Amino acid sequence: MAKSYKQIPLHLNISEQIHQQIISGDYLPGAKLPSESKLIEQWQVSRITIRRAIANLVQQGLVATHQGKGAFVTQKRKxxxxxxxxxxxxxxxxxxxxxxxxxxxxxxxxxxxxxxxxxxxxxxxxxxxxxxxxxxxxxxxxxxxxxxxxxxxxxxxxxxxxxxxxxxxxxxxxxxxxxxxxxxxxxxxxxxxxxxxxxxxxxxxxxxxxxxxxxxxxxxxxxxxxxxxxxxxxxxxxxxxxxxxxxxx
Amino acid sequence: MAKSYKQIPLHLNISEQIHQQIISGDYLPGAKLPSESKLIEQWQVSRITIRRAIANLVQQGLVATHQGKGAFVTQKRKxxxxxxxxxxxxxxxxxxxxxxxxxxxxxxxxxxxxxxxxxxxxxxxxxxxxxxxxxxxxxxxxxxxxxxxxxxxxxxxxxxxxxxxxxxxxxxxxxxxxxxxxxxxxxxxxxxxxxxxxxxxxxxxxxxxxxxxxxxxxxxxxxxxxxxxxxxxxxxxxxxxxxxxxxxx
DNA sequence: ATTTAAAACTTGTTATAACAAGTGAAGTCA
DNA sequence: TGACTTCACTTGTTATAACAAGTTTTAAAT
Structure with a gap:
């Protein structure tokens, strides 16, 4: 069943926390994030929510995804x-x-x-x-x-x-x-x-x-x-x- | 049932066509796009696909959505x-x-x-x-x-x-x-x-x-x-x- | 007539499910 | 050994469904 949501959507909450993990160095530039299935396990949410969270990070340029490989923290040297x-x-x-x-x-x-x-x-x-x-x-x-x-x-x-x-x-x-x-x-x-x-x-x-x-x-x-x-x-x-x-x- | 998809995803196809309609003047700056339900009717696809198509346009800055009101073509004067x-x-x-x-x-x-x-x-x-x-x-x-x-x-x-x-x-x-x-x-x-x-x-x-x-x-x-x-x-x-x-x- | 409440829109969020398709490793056959 | 196939794992796409929550219109009550 669909759960209720308050002010902050779940996907935002999750992407912000992963964002913090990236900033704090839990995931270094170039590192691979856990796969969708593992994140689903970890957060106990549906795949659509995890995908939305990752999409947020991609949109912010922090993460890049590659089909069949995974999601990776981007390394930026401009x-x-x-x-x-x-x-x-x-x-x-x-x-x-x-x-x-x-x-x-x-x-x-x-x-x-x-x-x-x-x-x-x-x-x-x-x-x-x-x-x-x-x-x-x-x-x-x-x-x-x-x-x-x-x-x-x-x-x-x-x-x-x-x-x-x-x-x-x-x-x-x-x-x-x-x-x-x-x-x-x-x-x-x-x-x-x-x-x-x-x-x-x-x-x-x-x-x-x-x-x-x-x-x-x-x-x-x-x-x-x-x-x-x-x-x-x-x-x-x-x-x-x-x-x-x-x-x- | 989920249909097969070839090279170009449906949502991309749809957003590109709406994009063309905006450029060609079918929807002028400030105009309201048809509601999701009407677009679903029009394109005969599921809501998730229409929403993805509109999300593409939002991401490109061509459209802005407002909950309860609709999706509107942005007018840009920089x-x-x-x-x-x-x-x-x-x-x-x-x-x-x-x-x-x-x-x-x-x-x-x-x-x-x-x-x-x-x-x-x-x-x-x-x-x-x-x-x-x-x-x-x-x-x-x-x-x-x-x-x-x-x-x-x-x-x-x-x-x-x-x-x-x-x-x-x-x-x-x-x-x-x-x-x-x-x-x-x-x-x-x-x-x-x-x-x-x-x-x-x-x-x-x-x-x-x-x-x-x-x-x-x-x-x-x-x-x-x-x-x-x-x-x-x-x-x-x-x-x-x-x-x-x-x-x- | 004005205010209030309900209803009928709209988009936003989340869950479950199935199949498509790229990648890489393991295994099979020559 | 080397080329090929298969399989397991990954993300990508799409469908159906239900509820949340703004917005506007309509109807009811005062």
Missing amino acids: VIYTLSNPLTFLEDDLANQGIELSLKNITFEPVTPPKEVQAILQLPLDNPTAYLQKKILLTDQEPGCVDITYILPEIGYQLESELKQNMTFPILELHNWKIERVKAIIECTNANLELSEYLDVPLGHPLLVYRHTAYTHNRPVVHGKSISRGDRFCYSVNQVETAFQQNQD | VIYTLSNPLTFLEDDLANQGIELSLKNITFEPVTPPKEVQAILQLPLDNPTAYLQKKILLTDQEPGCVDITYILPEIGYQLESELKQNMTFPILELHNWKIERVKAIIECTNANLELSEYLDVPLGHPLLVYRHTAYTHNRPVVHGKSISRGDRFCYSVNQVETAFQQNQD
Whole structure:
């Protein structure tokens, strides 16, 4: 029979207690939690409740489950993106942290972008075409970031082969498209189906989004977003008082 | 009887289709989805599957549920934090966007901070005390951000009443603690129990974290984190080429 | 007419049950 | 020995059922 419940649901109670056990070191990072059947035995509740409790922990990023294997405490060492000069944005940064960076191209094709993107890139109304590139950044062989970028057609056509194998900004820099300004928005979301497959994370996993537009001679050249695993990445900012007077516009 | 399932689970199929309906405008922001019983009728599946499908949408931030009322499509208009001068960090920023800012103090007390914080604030080893402040920032009367900050004891003692009612940085500035540099990390997580109560969001809701340390004359004065609702806030950055040569250190 | 109480919605929690499917170890056959 | 199969163990999906608890509408009582 279904039992009554008061203020705090059972599944929450259980997940909070396991949470405490993880924090206190009863389960170290990488360790395997007891199997569902053992937890059912231990807590004397139904499987649905245990599963809900574990789902809570997964949602909080403390635990990751693998079908057929078990539930494991996640170990988080975050990769730091430094928000200073956009050109050194990634490669040097990651190299300094001893992280191997590789790249996998998913899509590279001319498309008609959505209205907002057409406006941002100032595409001609009679032929609003741009190259759409999707690529996955792998850090230490694991997918960590999806990059979805719209590129001006002349650039995309000219640099296709290089853009497919390298980071965008350095390649532009190499070919006389000097990036002088980047406007960016940092936000967070949860993984949808497409992203969860690209990044190998469960649906709803927290993700960091870096939406950017890069300018050369006050002309937008690329616009897109980089979506990183929130459990593995973060952004670093240095705000200096003097920057206030200098970058006023 | 339980039916077989192939690659794509039913609940995912359903949530993706509802997702499409939301995107295509069948359900506008703020609109109410059909009730669970109607969706069960519509899709000819069990309640547990419909609930799982809706849970997926909630997890992705597309839908919010209210017991006794229903499930509603969320309407997102994000508040923008500009990462330029830390002093104007919030108040001016939000005022420009026509957003009313108010503040609710939760905690203000002297504590012995954790080891990492002691080191960052360079507290004396024989008496490692600092003020711990927790406050909630409300934008347009709704809780949007939790601020958890450790403050040097002399500052906390002197400015207690003012810090309880105002933003931290402007108050410090007013009293000869000129903030010259802020080191910050931006990351994202999902809401745990404490944060979900403070911010009035479901467990696992995506959150933006701004971890910062502020310096006066190369001395750390405050260290803490601001945790904002990921569905309502984002950070804006302007990366300018010239900034590279100037802020080298 | 206003207030109160009941009823009819809604979503939230929990239990039991069965089958699907990934993983790894033990055992079988060549 | 080596490749294959089988089995036991794991988590994943779905169904049915009952009760808890907010919310709104309706009906009753004053």
